[in-house]
Amino acid sequence: MAGDDATMSRFSAAPERYPWHEALWSALSRQFDQLPHALLLQGRPGLGKHDFAVQLAQALLCERPRNAMACGACHGCHLFQVGTHPDLSGIGLLDDARNIVVDQIRALGDFLSLRPHTARRKVVIISPAEAMNLNAANSLLKLLEEPPLGSMLLLVTSHPARLPATIRSRCVRLLFRHPTPVVGWTWLEARPQTGDNPAQLLNFAGGSPLLAESLAREEFPQVRAQLLQDLAALAQSREHPVTCAARWKDMGTARILGWLYGFANDLIKLGLGAPDPALMNKEAVTFDKDQRNKYKISELYDFIDAIVENYRQLNSPLDELLILEDILIRWVRLSRLQSN
Ligand SMILES: [Zn+2]
Numbered sequence: 001m002a003g004d005d006a007t008m009s010r011f012s013a014a015p016e017r018y019p020w021h022e023a024l025w026s027a028l029s030r031q032f033d034q035l036p037h038a039l040l041l042q043g044r045p046g047l048g049k050h051d052f053a054v055q056l057a058q059a060l061l062c063e064r065p066r067n068a069m070a071c072g073a074c075h076g077c078h079l080f081q082v083g084t085h086p087d088l089s090g091i092g093l094l095d096d097a098r099n100i101v102v103d104q105i106r107a108l109g110d111f112l113s114l115r116p117h118t119a120r121r122k123v124v125i126i127s128p129a130e131a132m133n134l135n136a137a138n139s140l141l142k143l144l145e146e147p148p149l150g151s152m153l154l155l156v157t158s159h160p161a162r163l164p165a166t167i168r169s170r171c172v173r174l175l176f177r178h179p180t181p182v183v184g185w186t187w188l189e190a191r192p193q194t195g196d197n198p199a200q201l202l203n204f205a206g207g208s209p210l211l212a213e214s215l216a217r218e219e220f221p222q223v224r225a226q227l228l229q230d231l232a233a234l235a236q237s238r239e240h241p242v243t244c245a246a247r248w249k250d251m252g253t254a255r256i257l258g259w260l261y262g263f264a265n266d267l268i269k270l271g272l273g274a275p276d277p278a279l280m281n282k283e284a285v286t287f288d289k290d291q292r293n294k295y296k297i298s299e300l301y302d303f304i305d306a307i308v309e310n311y312r313q314l315n316s317p318l319d320e321l322l323i324l325e326d327i328l329i330r331w332v333r334l335s336r337l338q339s340n
Contacts, residue, residue, distance in 0.1 A: 017055060017069075018048045019187055020179030020209070028056070028174075029068035035060075036172040037147040038155065040129070043176025044254060045158040046208025052176070053125045053154045060152055061085055061119040076119055086117040091126045100126070102135035109139070112148040120150065127156035130163050137164050144170040178207035193217055206258025206311075215255075223251055227259065232288045234328060235335035241328035245321055248328075253320040257311045260327065263287070264304045271297050291335070299334050306330050 017025070028035070039056075041049045055070070058080045062070035070077050079085040089111050091104050108124060116122050126132070132140065144153070144167065155171055157163060179187070181202065187209050188198035193216050201220060205212035215223075230248070233239035248256050270292060310323045 016051075018051070018179075018209070020177075020183050021048065021052055024052070024174060024176070025068055032059075032065065032068045035152065037151060038144055038153040038171040039174050040160065040163075040168060040171035041154060041156045041174045041176065042160045043158065044178065044206065044208055045252075046205060046211025046214075047176045047178065048210050049156050049158070049176050050125075050127050053127060053156050056154060057088055057123045057125055060121060060123050061087055063119075079118070085119075087119040087122045089122070089124045091124065093128070093131055098131070099133040100129075100131045100136050101133060102139050105132070105136045105139040105143075109143060112143065112151045116150060122148075122151050124151065124153045125156065126153065128159075129155035129157040129167075130159040132163075134164075137167055141166055141170070179209060181207070184209045184212070188212055188216075191216075200262075203262035204255060204259040206255045208255075211252075211255060224259075227251075227256070227263075228287055231263075231331065232291060234332050235288070235291050237332070237336075241332050242325055245324035245328050248324050249321050253324055254311070254314055256324065257307055257314070257327070261304060261307050261311075264300055264307065267292055267295055268297055268300050268304075271295060271300070295334065296337075299337060303330060303334055 041053055043049055056068070058070040058077060059065045059068050061076045061080055063074040063076050064071040070080070072081075076085065080088065089108060091100055091108060093100060094104075112122055112124070126140070141164070143151075147153070153171075155163075155167075160168060160173075178184070181199070184202045184207065185198040188202060191213055198212070201212045201216055202209065204220065204224065205215055227248070230239060230244050234241060234244060267287075307327060310327055313323055314320070
């Protein structure tokens with residue numbers, strides 16, 4: 001494979017197909033022979049966009065693809081699986097770099113200017129595309145404006161708003177959505193190490209199954225305990241929302257908002273006298289009992305509205321820290337309102 005050694009492993013060996021991608025695969029397979037020269041794969045983190053791009057790249061380089069799926073047996077598939085396909089180029093972040101730089105995109109121009117070696121086309125994956133700095137993006141724009149014959153560019157991003165509009169407008173968008181909860185839980189349940197409450201885990205991951213899976217392997221119980229502890233401290237004025245927001249930001253704003261949404265919903269269910277706490281995600285059940293009984297249902301609904309509104313802002317240039325501060329200040333106000 002052409003491209004950077006450091007990122008090679010991220011672009012070879014297509015992983016499993018996820019059930020929540022099925023609709024996208026069927027749509028693609030219907031027009032597999034007339035795909036546009038550039039696709040923008042966009043959606044929240046943890047939905048498997050990068051894996052989708054890798055699978056699509058293999059299908060595009062396969063000698064006998066069926067239903068947009070690589071055969072897994074031809075010469076092209078073999079080269080792909082061992083990570084040496086000469087017609088595939090993967091552009092990503094190098095080591096500790098913060099940006100994809102112009103030299104990487106220029107090298108791409110050279111790569112695309114030559115005819116394909118063995119496949120019918122050349123395929124490029126740029127992931128995460130929003131990491132391109134301005135020079136890199138401008139350089140890519142030239143390629144998108146006059147795409148070399150037989151080239152196919154797959155741009156992957158969780159933050160499309162950070163890409164120049166000129167780039168976005170020259171790609172056909174492929175939108176990745178969250179799976180329904182049932183599809184997400186079912187997939188999670190079948191994974192090792194995801195514990196006994198996939199609903200809780202998925203909730204914490206903001207509905208993204210892959211994020212939920214990585215959380216299960218990593219720090220989910222500790223992070224959750226920390227969040228509950230912080231919410232109690234904020235409610236009792238033992239902690240300041242600004243300090244707290246700075247700490248939470250590193251845990252990922254989207255997943256925190258997703259978790260808070262479930263937490264506030266649980267508080268409402270408890271306030272309404274939910275018959276069986278086992279039916280809930282149990283987030284709020286473990287929250288300070290004296291405290292949780294004080295919240296008014298109508299105020300909690302307002303809080304949930306604010307969470308949803310802030311979640312929508314995540315794709316805008318608005319700072320994630322400001323979003324978290326806003327939510328935590330609301331939480332403190334809500335908590336004080338109840339204790340007066
Ligand atoms: Zn094949």
